[in-house]
Amino acid sequence: MNAHAVPVEKYHGTGNDFLVVDADNANVGDRGAFARTHCDRETGVDRADFDAGSAGDARRGADGVLFLSIEERFAPTRVVMTLVQPDGSTATMCGNGARVVARWAHDRTGDREFMIDTQAGTRRATVNADASEATIEMGEPTFGPTRVPVAREGAAAGEPLVDERVEGLRVTAVNTGVPHAVAFVDGGRDDADGIDAVDLDAVDLDAVAPPVRHADVFPEGANVNLAAVVDDGSGEGPAVLDQRTFERGVEGETRSCGTGAVAVVAVARRLGLIEGESAVSRPPGGELSITVPDEGHATLTGPVAHEFSGTLPFDPR
Numbered sequence: 575m576n577a578h579a580v581p582v583e584k585y586h587g588t589g590n591d592f593l594v595v596d597a598d599n600a601n602v603g604d605r606g607a608f609a610r611t612h613c614d615r616e617t618g619v620d621r622a623d624f625d626a627g628s629a630g631d632a633r634r635g636a637d638g639v640l641f642l643s644i645e646e647r648f649a650p651t652r653v654v655m656t657l658v659q660p661d662g663s664t665a666t667m668c669g670n671g672a673r674v675v676a677r678w679a680h681d682r683t684g685d686r687e688f689m690i691d692t693q694a695g696t697r698r699a700t701v702n703a704d705a706s707e708a709t710i711e712m713g714e715p716t717f718g719p720t721r722v723p724v725a726r727e728g729a730a731a732g733e734p735l736v737d738e739r740v741e742g743l744r745v746t747a748v749n750t751g752v753p754h755a756v757a758f759v760d761g762g763r764d765d766a767d768g769i770d771a772v773d774l775d776a777v778d779l780d781a782v783a784p785p786v787r788h789a790d791v792f793p794e795g796a797n798v799n800l801a802a803v804v805d806d807g808s809g810e811g812p813a814v815l816d817q818r819t820f821e822r823g824v825e826g827e828t829r830s831c832g833t834g835a836v837a838v839v840a841v842a843r844r845l846g847l848i849e850g851e852s853a854v855s856r857p858p859g860g861e862l863s864i865t866v867p868d869e870g871h872a873t874l875t876g877p878v879a880h881e882f883s884g885t886l887p888f889d890p891r
């Protein structure tokens with residue numbers, strides 16, 4: 575067996591970066607071990623290993639490995655997507671990952687429209703004319719406690735968790751393909767208890783997010799988002815929100831999170847903090863455009879880019 579048997583492509587969407595493996599072309603036995611090894615930010619995959627001369631800004635490691643299987647006999651072309659995270663777990667959905675999948679499939683086929691099979695459902699995706707941006711349909715955000723899931727006893731059982739205190743943050747729980755907890759640091763409202771009216775960039779996310787991520791009220795855990803309303807959308811143009819996300823499975827902050835961006839906008843709408851169904855979210859890694867209509871599926875649009883190609887060991891151990 576060739577020790578370097580797995581061809582990989584590295585892509586990112588607004589700084590949320592992924593290794594892509596064609597699952598039909600490379601049979602990675604232990605996907606969790608493969609992801610744990612190559613996603614590591616200190617010792618994982620590095621562009622310089624393949625292309626020492628290039629001065630690209632691709633970061634070492636990745637936020638996950640996308641194992642993809644493309645089925646061109648369908649119209650539009652279908653891609654089955656499985657995201658294995660840096661801790662070896664599998665995420666049911668990933669918004670930026672799905673946007674990367676659309677770009678990867680476009681780079682292979684030249685098509686612009688795809689159906690992406692995720693564990694959260696089948697989602698339609700498109701890429702724009704120069705393939706610099708991809709849009710993914712994101713399903714309908716749901717606040718239902720059994721769907722998030724949220725686990726509570728007594729009077730609160732069966733009620734959605736909306737703007738309530740969990741481990742020091744005022745959070746709202748929503749599922750946008752995966753569970754999210756969203757807290758607005760500026761509140762847009764009177765919040766004597768919370769971390770109110772603070773600079774989002776100054777919050778120590780790695781300190782405040784883990785207790786919420788692991789709170790008993792989230793039996794499957796949750797991704798934790800802090801957000802601030804920059805423009806409530808009552809004037810011209812869509813609402814603008816700043817966003818930072820601590821991700822389950824990465825167990826740290828990512829530069830961008832697509833399901834998180836949809837979650838932030840869905841919660842902002844539910845709390846009445848913004849007007850209109852369209853919004854721009856500004857995570858550290860770039861800008862995402864989101865729509866969350868009153869009914870029907872949300873959409874997520876933003877830039878996608880190829881970083882490099884290489885070949886990695888089949889069995890990293």
Ligand SMILES: N[C@H](CCC[C@H](N)C(=O)O)C(=O)O
Binds near residue numbers: 668669670833
């Ligand atoms: N970064 C992804 C979300 C991954 C979700 C995953 N971290 C989990 O729920 O375990 C996104 O763009 O939507």
